[in-house]
Amino acid sequence: MLNFISCTWDRFLFVRIDIKQYAFLRIGIGFLITLYLINLLPYYSVHYSFNAWLSPMGDLDLYHSGSWSILFWLQSQTQSWYFLYSAIACSMLYTLGAATKISGCCTLIALISLWNKNPLLLDGDDAILRVMLFFLLFSPSGRVLSIDAFFRLQTRHSPVWPLRMMQIQFAFVYFVSGWVKFHSPEWLDGSVLQTVLIHPEYSRFNLSAWMSYEWLVKLLGVISGLIMWWELLFPLLCLQRHARFICVIFGIIFHLGLLLMMNLREFSIIMLVLYMVFIPNRYFCSNRSSSSQN
């Protein structure tokens, strides 16, 4: 019995996979972080720079904010702009796979610094990029499809555990979101999507005129119930291959729907890119017949 558990654990965390999957994730996440940092430019001066409305030493005292930030140590407005430009440069280098570990670590430090300086205008998409980058730094994602690969001997395979951490984190996000929804009266009575779809910030189109159709209101109630159960059961469904496939397809449709209907910045695109963690590794292998299982 002990031997069985040990073997299962070993296979779960230490089976070797083709590292192209990590490389594709690096390119996707790196690109999205670059885009995210560029999109933060219009807000930087007011919320993050040396002259920002919060004092340079940081005076937030929130449960969700951290204790350190490079932005706390900077001494001038010019320095704080150099910081942001360096962060954008690092994320670009990381995407290209140049000095991947160093550029990845610098990008992560920049993301944490921004969050710790002022998380008041940041959201779930910011958090998920930061957390996924943290996991990806444990993988040899710069060994292929990168500038680094020109200068060093390529490794084809690596242990699966960083990918597993990303998969567990992904399932955890859905589980907590689903669980919280079960505590919300609007989600429980199915009225939440009606309000969301007429919300002037959340909704991409004004659908208030459509809410007079009873069939639509009923349909939205059913969809909200489906979303709650899908999210809550996501970790369980991912354990079985066929259920995982259905679950992932549902997720892709869900996020495409969000992208079309809701105004959530890059959130849906981030989640769709991150679904790459559930693509079986054999699809990333150059020689599929010799690939290891995932």
Add this chain to the structure above:
Amino acid sequence: MRKILVSAFVIFHFSAVTLWVFWPYAEQFSKDSSQKTPFAALERGVLEKIRSLDDAPVFRLVDFYINTLGLHQYWDFFAPQTPRVHRYLRVCRHISLDPESKLIACKQPLYKSYRGTLGDAVHSFDGLNSRDFRFTENMVRLHRLNFYEKFLKYWHDHAHTGSETKRSEIYAIISEFELQPDSRPNSAGSIRRDEVVWMITP
């Protein structure tokens, strides 16, 4: 040895994240008898267990780990408690109050977190103004007067440098309007309200 270390790290990491993520809900949900989750009894037990760890060294260790590595995560923002009203923040110099409607007109706006025109809002795919919306949402939820004061001071010091601005009062106004599923938001029938939450005088 490497495998043991990796296994220990994976187990520690997800235990820490789980504890950190669920801790804020422990107080909120553990005594909630109206909860409807399919496993309410199990949930209550787990949350009470987490609450009991409040001052334990293990929780301090978790807090240190999460804070140092910047792994803060709270996924309830993927389950918004959709408000029945929409709020936005304005920073204004020179205001006037309509005595009948009690609405505040902003004559020289310095900042406005909502830029849409409500009846025909179609957002572009950049979604940039959602940052302002998130910011307002947090400011209203926290309702820390020192935050309003600092924010106003920023606009007072940086938005305009003219001597007139320096001498005039600046106001932070929270405006809200009711979202009605059966009619257009901000329509004539929806309830609107403006409130000055802070002001600074020269």
